[in-house]
Amino acid sequence: MDLGAVTQRSALHAKPSGLVLQYGTAGFRAHAGHLDHIMYRMGLLAVLRSKQTKSTIGVMVTASHNPEEDNGVKLIDPLGEMLAPSWEEHATRLANAEEQELPRELVGISEREAVDLQQDAFVVVGRDTRASSEKFSQSVIDGVTALGGLFHDYGLLTTPQLHYMVYCRNTGGQYGKATVEGYYQKLSKAFVELTKQASCSGDEHRTLKVDCANGIGALKLKEMQQYFSQGLSVQLFNDGTKGKLNHLCGADFVKSHQKPPEGMEMKSNERCCSFDGDADRIVYYYRDADGQFHLIDGDKIATLVSSFLKDLLVEIGENFNVGVVQTAYANGSSTRYLQEVMKVPVYCTKTGVKHLHHKAQEFDIGVYFEANGHGTALFSKAVEMKIKQLAKELEDNKGKAAKMLANVIDLFNQAAGDAISDMLVIEAILALKGLTAQQWDALYRDLPNRQLKVKVADRRVISTTDAERQVLTPPGLQEVISDLVKQYRLSRAFVRPSGTEDVIRVYAEADSQANADSLAHEVSLAVFQLAGGTGERPTSGLCG
Ligand SMILES: CC(=O)N[C@H]1[C@@H](OP(=O)(O)O)O[C@H](CO)[C@@H](O)[C@@H]1O
Numbered sequence: 001m002d003l004g005a006v007t008q009r010s011a012l013h014a015k016p017s018g019l020v021l022q023y024g025t026a027g028f029r030a031h032a033g034h035l036d037h038i039m040y041r042m043g044l045l046a047v048l049r050s051k052q053t054k055s056t057i058g059v060m061v062t063a064s065h066n067p068e069e070d071n072g073v074k075l076i077d078p079l080g081e082m083l084a085p086s087w088e089e090h091a092t093r094l095a096n097a098e099e100q101e102l103p104r105e106l107v108g109i110s111e112r113e114a115v116d117l118q119q120d121a122f123v124v125v126g127r128d129t130r131a132s133s134e135k136f137s138q139s140v141i142d143g144v145t146a147l148g149g150l151f152h153d154y155g156l157l158t159t160p161q162l163h164y165m166v167y168c169r170n171t172g173g174q175y176g177k178a179t180v181e182g183y184y185q186k187l188s189k190a191f192v193e194l195t196k197q198a199s200c201s202g203d204e205h206r207t208l209k210v211d212c213a214n215g216i217g218a219l220k221l222k223e224m225q226q227y228f229s230q231g232l233s234v235q236l237f238n239d240g241t242k243g244k245l246n247h248l249c250g251a252d253f254v255k256s257h258q259k260p261p262e263g264m265e266m267k268s269n270e271r272c273c274s275f276d277g278d279a280d281r282i283v284y285y286y287r288d289a290d291g292q293f294h295l296i297d298g299d300k301i302a303t304l305v306s307s308f309l310k311d312l313l314v315e316i317g318e319n320f321n322v323g324v325v326q327t328a329y330a331n332g333s334s335t336r337y338l339q340e341v342m343k344v345p346v347y348c349t350k351t352g353v354k355h356l357h358h359k360a361q362e363f364d365i366g367v368y369f370e371a372n373g374h375g376t377a378l379f380s381k382a383v384e385m386k387i388k389q390l391a392k393e394l395e396d397n398k399g400k401a402a403k404m405l406a407n408v409i410d411l412f413n414q415a416a417g418d419a420i421s422d423m424l425v426i427e428a429i430l431a432l433k434g435l436t437a438q439q440w441d442a443l444y445r446d447l448p449n450r451q452l453k454v455k456v457a458d459r460r461v462i463s464t465t466d467a468e469r470q471v472l473t474p475p476g477l478q479e480v481i482s483d484l485v486k487q488y489r490l491s492r493a494f495v496r497p498s499g500t501e502d503v504i505r506v507y508a509e510a511d512s513q514a515n516a517d518s519l520a521h522e523v524s525l526a527v528f529q530l531a532g533g534t535g536e537r538p539t540s541g542l543c544g
């Protein structure tokens, strides 16, 4: 390791004194002014991880749905997955080390992780459309080359596209070609094949309105649309030509405010969807004939997808085990519908896609979605091979179903939740089933719910268990929450420290919106009192 080069260059990427950042649920995120040294150091860390795993590692520069002024960075592990937890700790240590400590930290990580320093390293880099992202990707590359690593800079990519590239590169091209063109072709081919099988009753040429959050999704969807235009026309809004990234638009805005994005013209009963700023989340929505807005979130996407997959499995007569993975934020109605009506086993994990992804890998077919629209479906290798073989062998309706399944497998991005891939999956399913957005929405009715945020002096005072549904500390808080919940019908509430913001998140649901709001408010007050709230006491009627 040429530690001289590391030190020399680190002076060009100086750490602001006193700044402490943590590798959280989605890597590092902060105001862009605080991040240059982090980028450089993540380039260094990616080299060590690449040497240790003898694989290509990804580094994505993005802050997803956060404001334009922020930025962030995360590492992508060999199979397109989020960075392993023990390396998250290394990332945090490296990020916070003083400059003169850097060489020692790098040696320490290499020793602890038994990194073979003679091994070559290869890192792929991608970035979103933020003004600071281009310069930051250069800082990452500075870190990579300081440790002698080789790299490929993909430039502008959606986050899931970079996950896909990493996965392709580390599986010898079996998963697909590791180019943007390869991604477009693989997904579009599967989509066009699928929609050819649809009877297209009524809606001969399908159209969809897409709010791209003024982000990278707009650029990539514009490039890609010619590949799938046979099966779907997309009309892009908030494409970045005028508006500001994530400002009053995008999947996070629509989900948390439960209203349409600015800048989109919605006619009644038109199917619309929103991506977030790095295009790894998607939510759908429509306005009914009375002008009322209806959100179709990640829970309903998981329901649509798993019911479609189950029907196809019944048709071909295969009894694979299908599981759905959610977090505590999943609407109670969705969990009940999946378990009681669809008879699908449902599991709850901690928030953050890495937890859902790992759980989903335990099934033959694992479908996972966060309520906010981040998710995908995973198919075990054995299942994938079996289905692709059946698609060749079976005939008639069974053969048709097996071919559909084979195409759906290719259409999902199994490396990560992906707004573009999920959009095409959903559009194909709706076309094949002849469903309108309203009919999809009518599968079950969401329980009214409310999310709030509470500021506390130190959010680590709240610890949780049972997939974040129960509070362990501070003492007494869980009892208060349980008592409050008992005072409402069909109610549920939990609190947890956010992994991406310095707040405690409060979630409540109940039989009416007024009751969900009131329960969320009372729980917020309990958090404020028992967990060291700062600033103003929570007032009722606040939307988190
Ligand atoms: C309630 C909620 O939506 N939480 C989000 C948010 O995490 P927090 O730990 O709640 O801040 O950001 C994560 C990363 O994007 C995402 O995975 C997660 O679902």
Ligand SMILES: [Mg+2]
Residues within 6 Å of the ligand: 064, 065, 276, 277, 278, 279, 280, 281
């Ligand atoms: Mg995102």
